[in-house]
Amino acid sequence: MSIEPEPGTVTVASRLSGFMRGGGILVPVVTALIAFLVGGIVVLATGANPIDTYKAIFDGSGLNWLFPWVTGDDRTLAALNLQQTLLLTTPLILTGLAVAFAFRAGLFNIGGQGQYLIGSFAAVWVGSSFADMATLPHVVLSVVAACAAGGAWAGIAGLLKATTGANEVISTIMLNWTAVYLGFYLFGLGGPLQNSDPQQQSVPVSNDVVASAQLHVFWGDPELQGLHIGIFIALVTVAVFWVLLNRSVTGYEVRAVGFSPDAAEYGGISAGRSYVKVMLICGIFAGLAGACDVLGWQFRVATNDIQVSQVGFYGIAVALLGRNTAVGTVAAALLFGALLNGTSVRNLDPSIFEPQLATNLTYIIQGLIVLFVSAPVLVTSLSRGRLRARRKPMPKPEVRTGAGA
Amino acid sequence: MSAVSEEPAAASRRGGGSRVLERLRRVTGPQWCGWAGIALGVLSFYVTLPPVLIRSIAPSIVIGLVGLTLGAIAVRAGEKRVGWGAVVASLAGILGAYGAVSSGVTNLDRVVVWSALLAAALRYATPLTFAALGGVTSERSGVVNIGLEGMMLMGAFFGAWGADVTSSWVGGLAIGMLAGAATGFVHAVFAISLRADQIVSGTAINFLALGITGYLFVKIYGDEGTPDNLPAIPDVHLPIGGIPFIGDGLEQLNLMIWLGLLLVALLTAFLFRTPQGLRLRSVGENPLAADTAGISPIRVRYLAVIASGAFAAMGGVFLSIGFVHSFNQNMIAGKGFIGLAAVIFGKWKPGGALAAALLFGFSSALAQRLPVFSPSTATLFQALPYVLTLIAVAGLVGRSRPPAADGIPYERH
Numbered sequence: 001m002s003i004e005p006e007p008g009t010v011t012v013a014s015r016l017s018g019f020m021r022g023g024g025i026l027v028p029v030v031t032a033l034i035a036f037l038v039g040g041i042v043v044l045a046t047g048a049n050p051i052d053t054y055k056a057i058f059d060g061s062g063l064n065w066l067f068p069w070v071t072g073d074d075r076t077l078a079a080l081n082l083q084q085t086l087l088l089t090t091p092l093i094l095t096g097l098a099v100a101f102a103f104r105a106g107l108f109n110i111g112g113q114g115q116y117l118i119g120s121f122a123a124v125w126v127g128s129s130f131a132d133m134a135t136l137p138h139v140v141l142s143v144v145a146a147c148a149a150g151g152a153w154a155g156i157a158g159l160l161k162a163t164t165g166a167n168e169v170i171s172t173i174m175l176n177w178t179a180v181y182l183g184f185y186l187f188g189l190g191g192p193l194q195n196s197d198p199q200q201q202s203v204p205v206s207n208d209v210v211a212s213a214q215l216h217v218f219w220g221d222p223e224l225q226g227l228h229i230g231i232f233i234a235l236v237t238v239a240v241f242w243v244l245l246n247r248s249v250t251g252y253e254v255r256a257v258g259f260s261p262d263a264a265e266y267g268g269i270s271a272g273r274s275y276v277k278v279m280l281i282c283g284i285f286a287g288l289a290g291a292c293d294v295l296g297w298q299f300r301v302a303t304n305d306i307q308v309s310q311v312g313f314y315g316i317a318v319a320l321l322g323r324n325t326a327v328g329t330v331a332a333a334l335l336f337g338a339l340l341n342g343t344s345v346r347n348l349d350p351s352i353f354e355p356q357l358a359t360n361l362t363y364i365i366q367g368l369i370v371l372f373v374s375a376p377v378l379v380t381s382l383s384r385g386r387l388r389a390r391r392k393p394m395p396k397p398e399v400r401t402g403a404g405a
Numbered sequence: 406m407s408a409v410s411e412e413p414a415a416a417s418r419r420g421g422g423s424r425v426l427e428r429l430r431r432v433t434g435p436q437w438c439g440w441a442g443i444a445l446g447v448l449s450f451y452v453t454l455p456p457v458l459i460r461s462i463a464p465s466i467v468i469g470l471v472g473l474t475l476g477a478i479a480v481r482a483g484e485k486r487v488g489w490g491a492v493v494a495s496l497a498g499i500l501g502a503y504g505a506v507s508s509g510v511t512n513l514d515r516v517v518v519w520s521a522l523l524a525a526a527l528r529y530a531t532p533l534t535f536a537a538l539g540g541v542t543s544e545r546s547g548v549v550n551i552g553l554e555g556m557m558l559m560g561a562f563f564g565a566w567g568a569d570v571t572s573s574w575v576g577g578l579a580i581g582m583l584a585g586a587a588t589g590f591v592h593a594v595f596a597i598s599l600r601a602d603q604i605v606s607g608t609a610i611n612f613l614a615l616g617i618t619g620y621l622f623v624k625i626y627g628d629e630g631t632p633d634n635l636p637a638i639p640d641v642h643l644p645i646g647g648i649p650f651i652g653d654g655l656e657q658l659n660l661m662i663w664l665g666l667l668l669v670a671l672l673t674a675f676l677f678r679t680p681q682g683l684r685l686r687s688v689g690e691n692p693l694a695a696d697t698a699g700i701s702p703i704r705v706r707y708l709a710v711i712a713s714g715a716f717a718a719m720g721g722v723f724l725s726i727g728f729v730h731s732f733n734q735n736m737i738a739g740k741g742f743i744g745l746a747a748v749i750f751g752k753w754k755p756g757g758a759l760a761a762a763l764l765f766g767f768s769s770a771l772a773q774r775l776p777v778f779s780p781s782t783a784t785l786f787q788a789l790p791y792v793l794t795l796i797a798v799a800g801l802v803g804r805s806r807p808p809a810a811d812g813i814p815y816e817r818h
Contacts, residue, residue, distance in 0.1 A: 169549075169551070173742055356623045363616030364671070365745055370612060371606060374602050375599035
């Protein structure tokens with residue numbers, strides 16, 4: 001139900017190899033279904049009706065807007081909800097790409113969160129300064145600043161990996177938390193980028209992004225967090241990701257290093273330079289996500305948000321579920337965006353299921369998906385088990401859920 | 406496990422003394438120079454702080470320059486690591502002294518209360534220590550454990566819940582550790598049996614723990630939170646209040662703090678002084694060789710990862726019913742990752758991890774008091790553990806090297 005949408009990207013999917021299509025779509029779909037099944041059992045154990053709950057989450061996400069028979073007030077509400085879902089999907093696509101690109105190069109970029117944060121810091125700084133600039137140059141300047149900052153932040157990890165062999169998992173984790181505290185410093189009380197309005201002296205928040213740096217809202221009310229053009233930026237970036245990876249020299253080198261750094265070196269590709277390049281690009285993707293959020297609908301960075309934000313971590317789940325492909329990332333980002341928005345306090349009907357519980361249910365479902373995707377043995381046995389599954393369909397998922405719960 | 410390590414622990418303490426002496430004899434001249442330089446660097450800062458409180462920069466500069474010279478001598482003689490350490494320590498000491506001299510005495514008196522700083526540092530270090538011990542146990546057996554954060558969170562929630570249900574902190578500790586061990590078991594199944602990518606399954610553990618604890622917390626305690634009269638882990642009172650400096654600091658500390666220190670000693674003895682410990686380390690270095698020698702890498706790794714979960718959970722239990730006395734969603738807030746940092750900074754040794762945790766704990770304790778000077782700069786201080794670890798993995802100051810087979814699933818043929 002939730003993986004299939006995105007009919008417009010089928011042409012890109014059709015160009016992927018047959019293997020990726022066969023094993024590449026079935027496995028994530030089954031994985032997600034099992035995770036939702038377990039989630040349903042959890043809901044059932046709580047005493048609520050899982051089908052009603054998932055229906056409420058689905059409606060809360062606004063995906064029912066796609067059904068032509070939803071009309072009138074329902075349709076207006078669905079449109080509002082769908083705008084919210086796509087708002088959340090935008091950064092998820094980008095942070096997903098930041099993780100996916102690294103995976104294809106044999107690197108694990110766990111630092112999407114830090115790169116996203118640094119990008120949003122840069123975007124809010126540039127976006128709230130230069131109030132006299134014209135709109136287009138101001139937006140471009142802010143976005144470029146965010147990309148550069150995110151790229152530089154990730155580049156630290158790439159450079160360390162290339163020069164000293166430092167494990168990028170550890171260094172990106174450390175950079176994540178360094179970014180968090182850097183944000184506390186910058187926007188906290190008395191910090192250099194804290195709100196300059198004397199009335200706001202006791203509020204740990206940045207200056208507001210001025211109108212000339214805000215992204216254009218093309219669907220919905222700009223006052224009510226309508227959908228901004230960031231979603232198109234994200235989709236264009238997906239195309240760039242695909243071309244970069246599959247049709248460019250850099251992509252070829254990156255994938256070669258991903259398969260085997262030694263073999264790539266033997267073939268004349270510098271693995272070290274490739275690591276730096278990959279991390280730079282990943283950081284640019286994640287920084288762009290920060291720019292979209294800040295310039296598109298948040299317009300400010302508060303230290304509370306820095307603490308709560310999980311966008312970069314969701315990106316890991318998005319990339320894994322999307323099998324690090326362009327189309328997969330979009331589909332997975334839409335799934336998680338819908339799930340996040342559908343379970344939010346504002347959108348889920350509390351008479352059917354308590355939103356606070358549902359938010360945690362999202363974490364559980366996400367954890368299960370990542371857990372199942374983590375085991376290639378599980379995945380291969382799953383696709384190999386397709387034939388056997390015809391004979392004994394039920395026991396297999398049960399065993400898996402037993403191990404995961 | 407503790408029954409096995411009890412006796413060798415005592416043995417190593419006896420044998421340990423002579424070993425330390427032997428090591429000291431092996432220390433060369435230039436190395437002494439370097440260490441003396443580091444000590445002088447620290448001293449140059451110390452003399453400007455209470456209670457010595459010299460209000461002039463001159464003595465610090467003299468002491469610091471001597472330290473710098475000693476460091477330079479050590480570097481020239483080939484003792485690069487200690488030598489550069491001395492150079493950095495001396496420069497930092499002079500800088501710190503300059504800062505102290507140029508700030509007010511009242512502020513200094515309020516910030517630098519050694520006994521309170523010591524107690525606070527120990528308190529902040531304890532959750533990190535438990536997490537780091539969990540990390541050391543797991544990674545020494547060859548399984549990377551990014552899920553420490555989640556395991557701590559499980560310990561924190563189930564510790565609070567267990568204490569509430571059984572009306573005793575012992576019950577809370579036991580249930581919390583069980584929950585951590587169970588989480589460790591899940592990680593073990595995926596990382597060892599299913600040969601999952603250990604980083605990915607660790608990440609999944611973190612998400613799962615966040616969801617499970619948050620879900621149960623909302624379901625059981627709703628908006629009101631955990632009850633106020635949650636049974637707490639008791640403090641240990643020692644009649645040492647009279648001793649200057651450490652007396653005031655160590656007089657009244659939580660039981661878990663002492664348990665943490667004890668666990669460090671026990672784990673060190675276990676890992677490096679018992680056959681079982683040797684087996685665990687060998688599995689982490691070369692599982693194939695261990696397997697050939699009749700050790701089951703699968704079994705050893707399972708036990709290590711389960712124990713790792715229980716250890717990390719102890720840190721969580723301390724936080725919820727020994728420190729904060731309540732549970733909040735996502736209350737670990739990155740401490741598991743600082744624990745991971747302590748593992749790396751401490752070079753995969755329990756003692757090293759403790760030292761790193763103490764350093765990080767001290768920086769947190771200091772950050773708590775620094776807002777007197779500047780609230781925004783104080784928060785930067787909390788990033789110190791992460792930045793230091795970044796420097797440590799980069800090998801700028803002595804390379805941290807993981808066990809050889811760390812993170813590589815073992816496949817039996």
